[in-house]
Amino acid sequence: MTTPRGARGAVPRHDDRRRSFPQVAPREAPDGRFAATWWGNAWVEALEDTALDPARLARGKAYAGRGHVDAITVTPGRVVAYVHGSRPRPYRTEIRMRTLGDDGWERFLDEATARPDHIAALLDKDVPHALEAVTGLLPAPGDLVPDCSCPDDGYPCKHAAALCYQAARLLDEDPFVLFLMRGRGEQELLAELTRRNAALSAAETTAAAPPMPTVPARAVFEAAERAGLTLPPPLPAPDRPGRPAVFPPDPDAPDPLALDLLASEAAVRAHAFLTTGHDPVAALTPWQDAVRLAAAHPGSGLTASTRALYRDLAYALDRTPTDLARAVAAWRQGGAAGLAVLEEPWDPPAGPFDRARPALIAADFPAFRPWRNRLSTESLQLRLGRDGLWYGYESDAGREDWWPRGAPDHDPVGALTDLLGR
Known part of the structure; x- marks a missing residue:
């Protein structure tokens, strides 16, 4: 049959x-x-x-x-x-x-x-x-x-x-x-x-990415010419790091996402060192590096595999996935300086901080309460970073649950305007 x-x-x-x-x-x-x-x-x-x-x-x-x-x-x-x-x-x-x-x-x-x-x-x-x-x-x-x-x-x-x-x-x-x-x-x-989050994060990253610096080698070639040496022309550095190979799933092999992550990070660090002579990761703490890794992958936490990566990064440093999500938002807002603004309140000297509240009132914004480097209402907050930039934050009214939003600005009015989308 x-x-x-x-x-x-x-x-x-x-x-x-x-x-x-x-x-x-x-x-x-x-x-x-x-x-x-x-x-x-x-x-x-x-x-x-x-x-x-x-x-x-x-x-x-x-x-x-x-x-x-x-x-x-x-x-x-x-x-x-x-x-x-x-x-x-x-x-x-x-x-x-x-x-x-x-x-x-x-x-x-x-x-x-x-x-x-x-x-x-x-x-x-x-x-x-x-x-x-x-x-x-x-x-x-x-x-x-x-x-x-x-x-x-x-x-x-x-x-x-x-x-x-x-x-x-x-x-x-x-x-x-x-x-x-x-x-x-x-x-x-x-x-x-996942699709929308990746598209949004990619657009933000593209808009905020600074031009890739280059390292001139003219002095090296001039010295070689004076010594009578003939050097082959140097190979040009690629415009961007290469993409890793695609790793097929295998139950006996390491996690393909982890392999892709390690290979991508190795390529980025090698490219930065080749073009600038500087390793951008060497000075970071383990927590800063974990936040940087998560911020570099816009889909983290949405699909099953990337959700596990997001969770594991937080667990390895005794944090929660929500802690990591908040830190990632701060990193995307301002890199290591933005993360410091999230985690390190400080007492700014007299000057820009004292002038911020009158400037906000003159621009018809609500009255803000000062505390250390922060100006707050029930749902809006501005934080002055040590880099002199103002960083916008938002929370549901009545909750002390602040999340980084908007782009930093030297002008508190500009930072708040961007936060509110005016």
């Missing part, structure tokens, strides 16, 4: 827009709420706020707590599971919701790639409030439509309520489940975030 194609021995195709989750145990948050994250509780509240019978919600929560919800399948716009009730046969229960359109996803991707802390938060399974604010990822009251095969016509019935509560547990564990509910799979999103 001929085996139909795909019926035996075929490798199943991964469907990024369909995920099934085994039955999960409930976990009540310390404050007594069913979900542990703000977005998980927002999901539950969207259904609770439109419920017509609080008693059915209470029974649904009890059903979820006793493990009556079987495996859950999530596809765009739909969450489905079988829920056990009082009868022997479980009921097919689902919750439907609207998916985001292309415009909504464009706003999400633009906002996520605009700030390194947003990418770091997503990789740490966290959803920044700013992403929700610009895209409306979470459902509003009335957006969730329950449906169940049981005879109860309540809105929702206790089976749909149980599914809603248990689905909140999935959102707690992995916010990419929420993105799938809204229409995009995890790998699809990570690939697009």
